[in-house]
Amino acid sequence: MTEILLAEPRGFCAGVDRAIDIVEHALAKFGRPIYVRHEIVHNTYVVNDLKEKGAIFIEELSDVPPGATLIFSAHGVSLAVQQEAERRGFRIFDATCPLVSKVHVEVAKLHKEGYEFIMIGHKGHPEVEGTMGQLDSGIHLVEDAADVARVQPAQTDKLAVVTQTTLSVDDAAEILAAVKARFPLVREPKQQDICYATQNRQDAVKMLSPQVDVVIVVGSPTSSNSNRLRELADRMGTPGHMVDSVADLDSAWIEGKQRIGLTAGASAPDVLVQAVIARLRELGALSVRTLDGIQETIKFPLPKGLKNDGQAEAG
Incomplete structure (x- = not known):
């Protein structure tokens, strides 16, 4: 079954x-x-x-x-x-x-106080380019712990860390530990920059992986947070595969498997998940069960000038 x-x-x-x-x-x-x-x-x-x-x-x-x-x-x-x-x-x-904007605001505020920054993130990702582009200079990008040794800030008295919001929580913690080892006075964010949704989806995969034989992640190849979910499943010892759509699903991944884990990145719509479920049923899956997890209720208002019917305008 x-x-x-x-x-x-x-x-x-x-x-x-x-x-x-x-x-x-x-x-x-x-x-x-x-x-x-x-x-x-x-x-x-x-x-x-x-x-x-x-x-x-x-x-x-x-x-x-x-x-x-x-x-x-x-x-x-x-x-x-x-x-x-x-x-x-x-x-x-x-x-x-708004969670990315929060990082931009923090960079601008601390820059006025004379801080330089170490940014943990992936080179070339548009979020990283946007955050680093808040200043003309003074933000040093590190992609892994080895990069930390190469950072040469102009001063170390005022140094702060910011991170891309869609990173692996575990990877970011490892790199941050390297930053703190080299720069003990570094200022950390008051709240972790990695967004609540990224954290929640990674926590859900940590709960899911030990209970299944394979994990399928619905998400596009360019999606940072989706890639991190697949990597996390692999790291936990459960084979992980990512599909941009149901057409990418390989039946060989699930042959002989009793339990199939399914999740989706934060930018993947539910219609794609439902299509994968329908295909898995065609391939022999008999039941679907949703694990217990955090119910997200956060909603962000639209910008002024684009209000919903019945929604107050918000700046």
């Missing part, structure tokens, strides 16, 4: 919900096209769905016509991009996740 165990929580988080809502509300209010800098969230299905509705995804602001409506993705942007967008006169809505 093959059983599917669903991780709880899984799938969309409040920041992703808000980002997609911003694009859909902008399309409804201003009509197509709406321009979005970078993929609004890292999920192929979501991006293609919004393209069909009239969103155009761009990387260069020069590709946006004057007077157009522009939305910044959930990952955030650098100050240079913000300033250029304002200079070009676009109607701008910022879909940056």
